[in-house]
Amino acid sequence: MAEQLEQTRGLLQDVSVEPTVAIVDLGDRGREVDGVQVLHRGKAKTLTRRQWRWIKRRQAVEPVIGHLKDDCRLRRCRLKGAQGDALHVLGCAAGYNLRWLLRWIAFLRAWMRAMGWSSLSTVPLSPTALGA
Template sequence: MVDSTVQHKAIAHPTDSRLLEVARAKLVAAAKQAGLQLKQTLAKEGKGLLRKAHEGRAKLYAWYAPEVDCISKGKARTPYEFGVKVGIVSTLRHNLIVGARAFHGNPYDGHTLASQLEQASILMQDLGITPHTVFVDLGYRGVDGDNPNVRLIHRGKLKRISARERAQLKRRQAIEPVIGHLKADCRMDRCHLKGKRGDRLHAVLCAAGYNIRWLLRMIAKKGLRALYSFLLHLLGLLALGPKPLTPRSSNSQLAVG
């Protein structure tokens, strides 16, 4: 399953007047530090300053975080969110996250699918698994030609898919609570790391934390014997090295939201 969400940046809600007032105050402070005498500082007019973004030029939402994008996901409660778009890839059956990547510039969801599947294939290459069936929402329409090695399934193809695939498509909504837990339990709701690299690292670390919590729940449910078997299997993989990439039909289905 693949879906996109917004990873909020730790910034104040951007307003033009506040951004201009911060810029004015910094310019005045820099001039005083350099020993320059200003005729006027516009201190009284500072709070009433307005600006107009030029056409074709990206708008700035935070002085110390110029990589922040304004993203509209069509939500009634939060029509506009300020941060970066993050793509999440999870398995169809057990909701284990196998990919998390940040995309700056607010790209179209379908244009990010190839990069997300590439990351998922790299992370699963030691298991010899490559995704071949991807369940997505309608935001990923029209990119079948860009991803010839996978089969994209969404609601727009209901008349062209089998009954089994229609039943599996109902599982696609399971990625929504996964994203909810990522934000509520794994701190993806607010990124405090600096720059674009910080956004990418934060997305991967939150996904890793989710998988660790998933593993701990499995240990609590099945006992330490399951952990011992898992460690033996992991040591065997490390000793044998990566296996050849042969797709498996049981574990290589992903759902993209």
């Protein structure tokens, strides 16, 4: 955990912020780092409401990372170097977000069609149809 915190400090050096809280899973239970409060769900009785919400938010992000690894080919990066890794992650995340957006638009069009607003839902979503 100390290595990850050191990497985080390196990433945050431009904004001059030090990490004070580390939200971890139960695998890091019992580890202590100087100057950093370690939170995990094993400390449920001593956590404040705000800290519990942070832990819940972390638990909500983990399945998204799993889907990125499985569905978006995040397990294998064919780009070279650290910059290639960063570009690969950004591309995977953008594709994931675009799929969510397209799914929401399809749902909205189906809902509009079901509500009887078929004249609005028949407008094609291509750039040439919009006059661009």
